[in-house]
Amino acid sequence: MATHLTGSFQLMKSLNRSLILNIIRTSGAIPRSEIAKQTGLTPPTVTNIVSELLDEELVVESRAGSSNGGRKPILLTINSDSRYIIGVDVGVKKVRLALTNLDANVIQRKLLPMPHTHALTTERFLDLLLQGIDTFLTENITQKSKIIGIGVAMHGIVDHEEGVAIHAPTLKLEHVPVKQVLEQAFNLPVRVENDAKALALGEKWFGAGRDVDHFVCLNVGEGIGGGIILNDQLFHGNNSLAGEIGHTRIDINGPKCSCGNNGCFQTLASGQAVKERAHTYIKEGKKTSLVAQAGEDLKALDGQLIFKCAEEGDEIARQVLEETGTFLGFGLLNIIHFLNPSMVIIGGGVSKSGKWILEPAKDVIQSHALTHEAAKTTIVVSELGDEGSLIGACTLVLSELFSHVHSK
Numbered sequence: 001m002a003t004h005l006t007g008s009f010q011l012m013k014s015l016n017r018s019l020i021l022n023i024i025r026t027s028g029a030i031p032r033s034e035i036a037k038q039t040g041l042t043p044p045t046v047t048n049i050v051s052e053l054l055d056e057e058l059v060v061e062s063r064a065g066s067s068n069g070g071r072k073p074i075l076l077t078i079n080s081d082s083r084y085i086i087g088v089d090v091g092v093k094k095v096r097l098a099l100t101n102l103d104a105n106v107i108q109r110k111l112l113p114m115p116h117t118h119a120l121t122t123e124r125f126l127d128l129l130l131q132g133i134d135t136f137l138t139e140n141i142t143q144k145s146k147i148i149g150i151g152v153a154m155h156g157i158v159d160h161e162e163g164v165a166i167h168a169p170t171l172k173l174e175h176v177p178v179k180q181v182l183e184q185a186f187n188l189p190v191r192v193e194n195d196a197k198a199l200a201l202g203e204k205w206f207g208a209g210r211d212v213d214h215f216v217c218l219n220v221g222e223g224i225g226g227g228i229i230l231n232d233q234l235f236h237g238n239n240s241l242a243g244e245i246g247h248t249r250i251d252i253n254g255p256k257c258s259c260g261n262n263g264c265f266q267t268l269a270s271g272q273a274v275k276e277r278a279h280t281y282i283k284e285g286k287k288t289s290l291v292a293q294a295g296e297d298l299k300a301l302d303g304q305l306i307f308k309c310a311e312e313g314d315e316i317a318r319q320v321l322e323e324t325g326t327f328l329g330f331g332l333l334n335i336i337h338f339l340n341p342s343m344v345i346i347g348g349g350v351s352k353s354g355k356w357i358l359e360p361a362k363d364v365i366q367s368h369a370l371t372h373e374a375a376k377t378t379i380v381v382s383e384l385g386d387e388g389s390l391i392g393a394c395t396l397v398l399s400e401l402f403s404h405v406h407s408k
Contacts, residue, residue: 016039016041016045016049017049017052017053018401018402019039019041020035020039020041020046020049020050020053021053021058021059021078021401021402022402023035023038023039024059024076024077024078025078025102025402028077029062029075029076029077030075030076031073031074031075031076032046032047032050032073032074032076033073035050035076050076056082057079057082058078058079058082058083059076059077059078059079060076060077060078060079061074061075061076062074062075062076062077078102078103079102080101080102080103080105081101081102082102082146083101083102083146083147083148083401084099084100084101084107084140084143084146084147084148085099085100085101085102085104085147085148085149085150085151085394085397085398086098086099086133086136086137086147086149086150086151086188086394087099087100087150087151087152087153087390087391087392087393087394088129088133088150088151088152088153088390088393089153089154089195089198089389089390089393090114090129090152090153090154090155090171090195091114091155091195091221091222092114092155092170092171092221092222092223093113093114093222094111094112094113094114095111095112095114095128095129095132096109096110096111096112096387096390097109097110097111097112097132097133097136098110098387098390098391098393098394099136099140099143099147100391100394102398102401104202104205104206104391104394104395104398106387106390106391107140107143108136108139108140110132110135110136110139112128112132114128114171115128117170117171117172120171120172120173121173122173122174122175122176125171125173125176126176126178126181129152129178129181129182130181130182130185133150133182133185133186134185134186137186147188148188148189148397148401149188149189149190149191149397149400150182150186150188150189150190150191150397151190151191151192151193151198151392151393151394151395151396151397152178152179152182152190152191152192152193152393152396153193153194153195153197153198153199153389153390153392153393153396154168154178154192154193154194154195155168155170155171155194155195155223155225156168156169156170156171156173156194157194157240157241157244158192158193158194158197158240159239159240160191160192160193160194160197160236160240162177162179163177163178163179163180163190163191163192164176164177164178164179164180164192165178165192166240169258169259169260170222170223170258178190178192179191179192189397189400191396191397191400192396193392193393193396194225194227194240194243195219195225195389195392196217196218196219196225196226196227196243196389197225197227197228197234197236197243197392198227198389198392198393198395198396199217199219199227199347199382199384199388199389199392200215200216200217200226200227200228200229200234200243200345200392201227201229201234201392201395201396201399202384202388202389202391202392202393202394202395203215203217203345203347203382203383203384203388203392204229204232204234204395205395205398205399206383206384206391206395207345207382207383207384207388207391208343208345208380208381208382208383209229209343209345212229212342212343213229213231213232213342214229214230214231214339214340214341214342214343215229215341215342215343215344215345216228216229216243216245216335216339216341216343216344216345217229217344217345217347217382218245218332218344218345218346218347218348219347219348219388219389220269220270220271220328220346220347220348220349220350220351221270221271221348221349221350222270222271222272222349223246223258223266223270223272224245224246224265224266224269224270224331224348225243225244225245225246226243226244226245226246226335227243228242228243228339228341230339245265245331245334245335246264246265246266246270247259247261247264247265247266248264248265248331248334249261249262249263249264249265250263250264250265250268250327250330250331251263251268254267254268255267255268255273255276265327265331268324268327269324269327269328269331269350270350271302271303271348271349271350273324273327274303274306274320274321274324274350274353275301275302275303275306277320277323277324278290278301278306278316278317278320279298279301281316281319281320282298282301286316287316288309288314288315288316288317289309289312289314289317290305290306290309290314290316290317293305293308293309303349303350303352303353304349304352306320306321307321307352307353307354307356310353310356318356321353321356321357322356322357322360323360324350324353324357325353325356325357325358325359325360325361326360326361326363326364328350328357328360328361329360329361329362329363329364329365330364330368332344332361332364332365332379333364333365333368333369336365336369336374336377337369337370337374340374341377342377342378343377343378343379343380344377344378344379344380345380345381345382346358346379346380346381346382347381347382347384347385347388347389348382348388351381351382354381358379358381361379362379365377365379
Protein backbone atom coordinates (compact mmCIF):
# COMPACT_ATOMS: atom_id res chain seq x y z
CA MET A 1 0.00 0.00 0.00
CA ALA A 2 2.77 2.43 0.93
CA THR A 3 4.57 1.69 -2.35
CA HIS A 4 1.38 2.39 -4.32
CA LEU A 5 0.86 5.69 -2.51
CA THR A 6 4.48 6.69 -3.08
CA GLY A 7 4.15 5.86 -6.77
CA SER A 8 0.92 7.83 -7.05
CA PHE A 9 2.51 10.80 -5.31
CA GLN A 10 5.51 10.72 -7.66
CA LEU A 11 3.19 10.55 -10.66
CA MET A 12 1.12 13.47 -9.38
CA LYS A 13 4.27 15.45 -8.76
CA SER A 14 5.46 14.74 -12.29
CA LEU A 15 2.10 15.66 -13.81
CA ASN A 16 2.00 18.87 -11.80
CA ARG A 17 5.50 19.76 -12.98
CA SER A 18 4.53 19.23 -16.60
CA LEU A 19 1.31 21.17 -16.07
CA ILE A 20 3.18 24.13 -14.62
CA LEU A 21 5.92 23.96 -17.25
CA ASN A 22 3.39 23.99 -20.06
CA ILE A 23 1.46 26.93 -18.62
CA ILE A 24 4.69 28.90 -18.36
CA ARG A 25 5.59 27.87 -21.92
CA THR A 26 2.24 28.84 -23.46
CA SER A 27 1.92 32.04 -21.43
CA GLY A 28 5.35 33.37 -22.32
CA ALA A 29 5.68 35.05 -18.92
CA ILE A 30 3.45 34.47 -15.91
CA PRO A 31 3.55 35.07 -12.11
CA ARG A 32 3.23 32.28 -9.57
CA SER A 33 -0.18 33.53 -8.43
CA GLU A 34 -1.62 33.20 -11.94
CA ILE A 35 -0.19 29.67 -12.27
CA ALA A 36 -2.00 28.68 -9.08
CA LYS A 37 -5.23 30.23 -10.39
CA GLN A 38 -5.03 28.46 -13.77
CA THR A 39 -3.99 25.05 -12.43
CA GLY A 40 -6.08 24.93 -9.27
CA LEU A 41 -2.94 23.96 -7.33
CA THR A 42 -2.28 25.51 -3.92
CA PRO A 43 0.20 28.42 -3.81
CA PRO A 44 2.67 26.40 -1.65
CA THR A 45 2.59 23.54 -4.18
CA VAL A 46 3.27 25.97 -7.04
CA THR A 47 6.07 27.64 -5.07
CA ASN A 48 7.76 24.29 -4.32
CA ILE A 49 7.59 23.04 -7.89
CA VAL A 50 8.73 26.37 -9.31
CA SER A 51 11.69 26.32 -6.92
CA GLU A 52 12.68 22.92 -8.28
CA LEU A 53 12.35 24.18 -11.86
CA LEU A 54 14.48 27.22 -11.02
CA ASP A 55 17.15 25.01 -9.41
CA GLU A 56 17.18 22.85 -12.56
CA GLU A 57 17.40 26.03 -14.69
CA LEU A 58 14.37 24.94 -16.74
CA VAL A 59 12.66 28.17 -15.67
CA VAL A 60 14.03 31.65 -15.03
CA GLU A 61 12.62 34.72 -13.32
CA SER A 62 12.21 37.66 -15.63
CA ARG A 63 11.00 41.27 -15.52
CA ALA A 64 8.49 42.30 -12.90
CA GLY A 65 4.86 42.24 -14.01
CA SER A 66 2.30 45.01 -13.57
CA SER A 67 0.56 45.45 -10.24
CA ASN A 68 -2.38 47.35 -8.80
CA GLY A 69 -0.39 49.23 -6.23
CA GLY A 70 1.33 46.43 -4.37
CA ARG A 71 4.64 44.74 -4.95
CA LYS A 72 5.17 43.90 -8.61
CA PRO A 73 5.10 40.13 -9.20
CA ILE A 74 8.08 38.30 -10.64
CA LEU A 75 7.28 36.66 -13.96
CA LEU A 76 8.45 33.17 -14.86
CA THR A 77 9.58 32.13 -18.33
CA ILE A 78 11.00 28.96 -19.86
CA ASN A 79 14.79 28.96 -20.08
CA SER A 80 14.82 27.80 -23.69
CA ASP A 81 18.55 27.18 -23.91
CA SER A 82 18.74 25.13 -20.71
CA ARG A 83 18.11 21.88 -22.61
CA TYR A 84 18.50 20.61 -26.16
CA ILE A 85 16.92 17.98 -28.40
CA ILE A 86 18.17 16.05 -31.39
CA GLY A 87 15.66 15.67 -34.20
CA VAL A 88 16.07 13.10 -36.97
CA ASP A 89 14.01 13.24 -40.16
CA VAL A 90 14.39 10.04 -42.21
CA GLY A 91 13.53 10.74 -45.83
CA VAL A 92 13.70 8.56 -48.92
CA LYS A 93 16.91 10.13 -50.24
CA LYS A 94 18.44 11.70 -47.14
CA VAL A 95 18.46 11.83 -43.36
CA ARG A 96 18.39 15.26 -41.75
CA LEU A 97 19.58 15.95 -38.22
CA ALA A 98 18.99 19.03 -36.12
CA LEU A 99 19.91 20.25 -32.66
CA THR A 100 17.20 22.52 -31.22
CA ASN A 101 16.47 24.27 -27.97
CA LEU A 102 13.17 24.06 -26.06
CA ASP A 103 11.57 26.53 -28.48
CA ALA A 104 12.47 24.22 -31.38
CA ASN A 105 14.86 26.83 -32.73
CA VAL A 106 17.45 25.01 -34.83
CA ILE A 107 20.99 25.56 -33.59
CA GLN A 108 22.87 23.09 -35.78
CA ARG A 109 22.02 20.94 -38.81
CA LYS A 110 23.53 17.93 -40.56
CA LEU A 111 22.61 16.08 -43.75
CA LEU A 112 23.28 12.38 -44.39
CA PRO A 113 22.79 10.85 -47.86
CA MET A 114 20.65 7.72 -47.88
CA PRO A 115 22.13 4.69 -49.67
CA HIS A 116 20.26 3.49 -52.76
CA THR A 117 17.27 1.36 -51.79
CA HIS A 118 18.70 -1.78 -53.40
CA ALA A 119 21.75 -1.51 -51.13
CA LEU A 120 19.82 -0.70 -47.97
CA THR A 121 19.36 -3.27 -45.22
CA THR A 122 18.08 -2.89 -41.68
CA GLU A 123 21.62 -3.19 -40.36
CA ARG A 124 23.01 -0.62 -42.77
CA PHE A 125 20.18 1.79 -42.05
CA LEU A 126 20.65 1.56 -38.28
CA ASP A 127 24.40 1.92 -38.71
CA LEU A 128 23.79 5.10 -40.72
CA LEU A 129 21.69 6.52 -37.88
CA LEU A 130 24.15 5.47 -35.19
CA GLN A 131 27.21 6.89 -36.92
CA GLY A 132 25.40 10.04 -38.01
CA ILE A 133 24.05 10.85 -34.55
CA ASP A 134 27.36 9.97 -32.89
CA THR A 135 29.24 12.37 -35.17
CA PHE A 136 26.58 15.01 -34.63
CA LEU A 137 26.96 14.70 -30.86
CA THR A 138 30.72 15.04 -31.17
CA GLU A 139 30.28 18.17 -33.29
CA ASN A 140 28.01 19.62 -30.59
CA ILE A 141 29.97 18.42 -27.58
CA THR A 142 29.37 21.63 -25.57
CA GLN A 143 25.61 20.97 -25.57
CA LYS A 144 25.88 17.21 -25.18
CA SER A 145 25.29 17.10 -21.42
CA LYS A 146 22.08 19.14 -21.82
CA ILE A 147 20.47 16.96 -24.50
CA ILE A 148 17.28 15.45 -23.10
CA GLY A 149 16.22 13.15 -25.92
CA ILE A 150 16.14 12.14 -29.57
CA GLY A 151 13.05 12.36 -31.75
CA VAL A 152 12.89 10.38 -34.99
CA ALA A 153 10.38 10.98 -37.79
CA MET A 154 10.25 8.43 -40.58
CA HIS A 155 8.03 7.51 -43.45
CA GLY A 156 5.75 4.49 -43.37
CA ILE A 157 3.91 2.76 -40.55
CA VAL A 158 5.48 3.27 -37.13
CA ASP A 159 4.65 1.67 -33.80
CA HIS A 160 5.12 4.84 -31.76
CA GLU A 161 4.88 3.05 -28.41
CA GLU A 162 7.62 0.51 -29.14
CA GLY A 163 9.55 2.85 -31.43
CA VAL A 164 9.61 0.34 -34.29
CA ALA A 165 9.39 1.19 -37.98
CA ILE A 166 6.92 -1.54 -38.90
CA HIS A 167 6.75 -0.95 -42.64
CA ALA A 168 8.71 1.63 -44.68
CA PRO A 169 7.70 0.65 -48.23
CA THR A 170 9.80 3.15 -50.17
CA LEU A 171 12.93 2.20 -48.21
CA LYS A 172 11.89 -1.46 -48.41
CA LEU A 173 12.48 -1.94 -44.68
CA GLU A 174 10.34 -3.68 -42.08
CA HIS A 175 10.35 -4.10 -38.29
CA VAL A 176 13.31 -1.80 -37.62
CA PRO A 177 13.86 -1.43 -33.83
CA VAL A 178 14.91 2.23 -33.97
CA LYS A 179 14.09 3.19 -30.38
CA GLN A 180 15.78 0.17 -28.79
CA VAL A 181 18.99 0.53 -30.77
CA LEU A 182 19.35 4.29 -30.30
CA GLU A 183 18.52 4.23 -26.59
CA GLN A 184 21.11 1.52 -25.98
CA ALA A 185 23.74 3.42 -27.93
CA PHE A 186 23.23 6.93 -26.54
CA ASN A 187 21.51 6.39 -23.18
CA LEU A 188 18.89 8.99 -24.04
CA PRO A 189 15.10 8.74 -24.29
CA VAL A 190 14.07 8.16 -27.92
CA ARG A 191 10.66 8.74 -29.50
CA VAL A 192 9.90 7.45 -32.99
CA GLU A 193 6.94 8.53 -35.08
CA ASN A 194 5.62 8.54 -38.63
CA ASP A 195 6.87 11.68 -40.39
CA ALA A 196 3.42 13.05 -41.23
CA LYS A 197 2.24 12.57 -37.63
CA ALA A 198 5.41 14.28 -36.41
CA LEU A 199 4.72 17.14 -38.84
CA ALA A 200 1.17 17.45 -37.47
CA LEU A 201 2.53 17.65 -33.92
CA GLY A 202 5.07 20.28 -34.99
CA GLU A 203 2.33 22.34 -36.65
CA LYS A 204 0.21 22.04 -33.48
CA TRP A 205 3.01 23.39 -31.32
CA PHE A 206 4.80 25.84 -33.56
CA GLY A 207 2.89 26.24 -36.85
CA ALA A 208 -0.47 26.79 -38.49
CA GLY A 209 -2.33 24.50 -36.06
CA ARG A 210 -1.43 26.32 -32.83
CA ASP A 211 -4.97 27.48 -32.11
CA VAL A 212 -6.87 24.67 -33.86
CA ASP A 213 -8.37 21.70 -32.00
CA HIS A 214 -9.15 19.50 -35.02
CA PHE A 215 -7.04 19.43 -38.15
CA VAL A 216 -5.38 17.10 -40.63
CA CYS A 217 -1.83 17.65 -41.79
CA LEU A 218 -0.72 16.17 -45.13
CA ASN A 219 2.94 15.63 -45.91
CA VAL A 220 2.93 15.67 -49.73
CA GLY A 221 6.38 14.76 -50.98
CA GLU A 222 7.62 11.65 -52.75
CA GLY A 223 4.56 10.02 -51.21
CA ILE A 224 1.61 11.30 -49.18
CA GLY A 225 1.19 10.79 -45.45
CA GLY A 226 -1.29 12.25 -43.00
CA GLY A 227 -1.26 13.28 -39.36
CA ILE A 228 -4.53 13.83 -37.49
CA ILE A 229 -5.09 16.09 -34.50
CA LEU A 230 -8.47 15.40 -32.87
CA ASN A 231 -9.57 17.22 -29.73
CA ASP A 232 -6.08 18.69 -29.41
CA GLN A 233 -4.50 15.21 -29.47
CA LEU A 234 -2.43 13.30 -32.00
CA PHE A 235 -4.53 10.35 -33.17
CA HIS A 236 -2.93 6.99 -34.07
CA GLY A 237 -5.89 4.65 -34.48
CA ASN A 238 -6.07 1.04 -33.36
CA ASN A 239 -2.58 -0.02 -34.44
CA SER A 240 -0.82 3.11 -35.69
CA LEU A 241 -2.39 3.03 -39.16
CA ALA A 242 -4.48 6.20 -38.88
CA GLY A 243 -3.46 8.89 -41.34
CA GLU A 244 -2.26 6.64 -44.17
CA ILE A 245 -4.35 8.63 -46.63
CA GLY A 246 -1.70 8.20 -49.33
CA HIS A 247 -2.64 4.52 -49.61
CA THR A 248 -6.37 5.00 -50.04
CA ARG A 249 -7.18 3.93 -53.58
CA ILE A 250 -8.48 6.51 -56.03
CA ASP A 251 -8.24 4.51 -59.27
CA ILE A 252 -8.05 0.69 -59.21
CA ASN A 253 -6.57 0.79 -62.72
CA GLY A 254 -4.09 3.51 -61.83
CA PRO A 255 -0.31 3.47 -61.50
CA LYS A 256 1.47 0.90 -59.32
CA CYS A 257 2.23 2.14 -55.82
CA SER A 258 5.25 1.33 -53.66
CA CYS A 259 2.86 -0.53 -51.33
CA GLY A 260 2.02 -2.98 -54.15
CA ASN A 261 -1.50 -1.74 -54.91
CA ASN A 262 -2.64 0.21 -57.94
CA GLY A 263 -4.09 3.71 -58.03
CA CYS A 264 -3.27 4.85 -54.50
CA PHE A 265 -3.85 8.55 -53.80
CA GLN A 266 -0.10 9.18 -53.68
CA THR A 267 0.45 7.72 -57.16
CA LEU A 268 -1.76 10.54 -58.49
CA ALA A 269 -1.05 13.56 -56.30
CA SER A 270 2.50 13.27 -54.87
CA GLY A 271 5.78 14.79 -56.00
CA GLN A 272 6.58 11.51 -57.72
CA ALA A 273 3.25 11.72 -59.56
CA VAL A 274 4.17 15.22 -60.79
CA LYS A 275 7.41 13.93 -62.31
CA GLU A 276 5.81 10.85 -63.87
CA ARG A 277 3.00 12.92 -65.36
CA ALA A 278 5.57 15.26 -66.95
CA HIS A 279 7.55 12.32 -68.36
CA THR A 280 4.35 10.92 -69.90
CA TYR A 281 3.63 14.15 -71.75
CA ILE A 282 7.21 14.36 -73.00
CA LYS A 283 7.06 10.78 -74.31
CA GLU A 284 3.83 11.69 -76.10
CA GLY A 285 5.74 14.42 -77.92
CA LYS A 286 4.01 17.39 -76.31
CA LYS A 287 5.73 20.69 -77.02
CA THR A 288 7.27 21.93 -73.79
CA SER A 289 10.32 23.76 -72.48
CA LEU A 290 10.75 21.05 -69.85
CA VAL A 291 13.02 19.04 -72.17
CA ALA A 292 15.37 21.95 -72.85
CA GLN A 293 15.41 22.90 -69.16
CA ALA A 294 16.25 19.37 -68.04
CA GLY A 295 18.91 18.89 -70.72
CA GLU A 296 19.80 15.42 -71.88
CA ASP A 297 19.18 13.88 -68.47
CA LEU A 298 15.43 13.79 -67.91
CA LYS A 299 16.09 12.47 -64.40
CA ALA A 300 16.83 16.09 -63.56
CA LEU A 301 13.19 16.86 -64.27
CA ASP A 302 11.93 17.36 -60.72
CA GLY A 303 9.04 19.25 -59.17
CA GLN A 304 11.11 22.39 -58.65
CA LEU A 305 12.01 22.58 -62.34
CA ILE A 306 8.41 21.89 -63.40
CA PHE A 307 7.21 24.69 -61.10
CA LYS A 308 9.84 27.04 -62.58
CA CYS A 309 8.65 26.29 -66.13
CA ALA A 310 5.02 26.78 -65.07
CA GLU A 311 5.88 30.20 -63.66
CA GLU A 312 7.60 31.05 -66.96
CA GLY A 313 4.45 30.23 -68.91
CA ASP A 314 5.01 26.65 -70.09
CA GLU A 315 1.53 25.23 -70.71
CA ILE A 316 2.48 21.56 -70.22
CA ALA A 317 4.18 22.34 -66.91
CA ARG A 318 1.07 24.18 -65.80
CA GLN A 319 -1.16 21.34 -66.95
CA VAL A 320 0.95 18.80 -65.03
CA LEU A 321 0.64 20.80 -61.81
CA GLU A 322 -3.06 21.60 -62.27
CA GLU A 323 -3.93 17.94 -62.90
CA THR A 324 -1.98 16.99 -59.79
CA GLY A 325 -3.89 19.66 -57.87
CA THR A 326 -7.21 18.24 -59.06
CA PHE A 327 -6.32 14.77 -57.76
CA LEU A 328 -5.07 16.35 -54.53
CA GLY A 329 -8.40 18.13 -54.23
CA PHE A 330 -10.40 14.90 -54.44
CA GLY A 331 -8.18 13.34 -51.79
CA LEU A 332 -8.74 16.37 -49.57
CA LEU A 333 -12.47 16.16 -50.24
CA ASN A 334 -12.48 12.57 -48.96
CA ILE A 335 -10.73 13.72 -45.78
CA ILE A 336 -13.18 16.58 -45.29
CA HIS A 337 -16.22 14.37 -45.77
CA PHE A 338 -14.88 11.64 -43.49
CA LEU A 339 -13.30 13.61 -40.61
CA ASN A 340 -14.73 17.11 -41.09
CA PRO A 341 -11.64 18.93 -39.73
CA SER A 342 -11.72 22.71 -39.40
CA MET A 343 -8.38 22.94 -41.20
CA VAL A 344 -6.15 20.95 -43.52
CA ILE A 345 -2.45 21.86 -43.50
CA ILE A 346 -0.38 20.94 -46.57
CA GLY A 347 3.33 20.35 -46.09
CA GLY A 348 6.07 18.71 -48.13
CA GLY A 349 7.62 19.62 -51.46
CA VAL A 350 4.38 19.74 -53.44
CA SER A 351 3.09 22.54 -51.21
CA LYS A 352 5.74 24.83 -52.76
CA SER A 353 3.91 24.77 -56.09
CA GLY A 354 1.50 27.31 -54.68
CA LYS A 355 -1.40 28.39 -56.86
CA TRP A 356 -0.67 25.85 -59.63
CA ILE A 357 -1.59 22.94 -57.34
CA LEU A 358 -3.47 24.42 -54.39
CA GLU A 359 -5.94 26.50 -56.41
CA PRO A 360 -7.21 23.50 -58.47
CA ALA A 361 -7.43 21.51 -55.22
CA LYS A 362 -9.52 24.22 -53.58
CA ASP A 363 -11.72 24.44 -56.70
CA VAL A 364 -12.53 20.72 -56.38
CA ILE A 365 -13.51 21.16 -52.73
CA GLN A 366 -15.68 24.20 -53.40
CA SER A 367 -17.39 22.49 -56.34
CA HIS A 368 -18.00 19.04 -54.84
CA ALA A 369 -18.28 19.44 -51.08
CA LEU A 370 -21.55 18.17 -49.61
CA THR A 371 -22.30 21.31 -47.64
CA HIS A 372 -21.54 25.00 -47.89
CA GLU A 373 -19.64 24.79 -44.60
CA ALA A 374 -17.49 21.86 -45.81
CA ALA A 375 -16.66 23.81 -48.98
CA LYS A 376 -15.22 26.57 -46.78
CA THR A 377 -12.81 24.24 -44.93
CA THR A 378 -9.57 26.14 -44.41
CA ILE A 379 -6.70 24.83 -46.56
CA VAL A 380 -3.31 26.30 -45.70
CA VAL A 381 0.35 25.63 -46.40
CA SER A 382 2.58 24.46 -43.55
CA GLU A 383 4.18 27.32 -41.62
CA LEU A 384 7.19 25.15 -40.80
CA GLY A 385 8.17 24.66 -44.45
CA ASP A 386 11.06 22.38 -45.37
CA GLU A 387 11.90 21.66 -41.74
CA GLY A 388 8.39 20.66 -40.71
CA SER A 389 9.05 16.97 -40.08
CA LEU A 390 12.40 17.80 -38.49
CA ILE A 391 10.81 20.28 -36.08
CA GLY A 392 8.08 17.69 -35.54
CA ALA A 393 10.70 15.10 -34.58
CA CYS A 394 12.02 17.45 -31.89
CA THR A 395 8.47 18.18 -30.75
CA LEU A 396 8.03 14.47 -30.00
CA VAL A 397 10.51 14.94 -27.14
CA LEU A 398 9.12 18.32 -26.12
CA SER A 399 5.63 16.81 -25.80
CA GLU A 400 7.02 14.37 -23.22
CA LEU A 401 8.52 17.22 -21.21
CA PHE A 402 5.52 19.54 -21.36
CA SER A 403 2.72 16.98 -21.84
CA HIS A 404 0.78 19.42 -24.03
CA VAL A 405 -0.49 17.17 -26.84
CA HIS A 406 -0.90 13.53 -25.88
CA SER A 407 -1.37 10.62 -28.25
CA LYS A 408 -4.27 8.21 -28.57
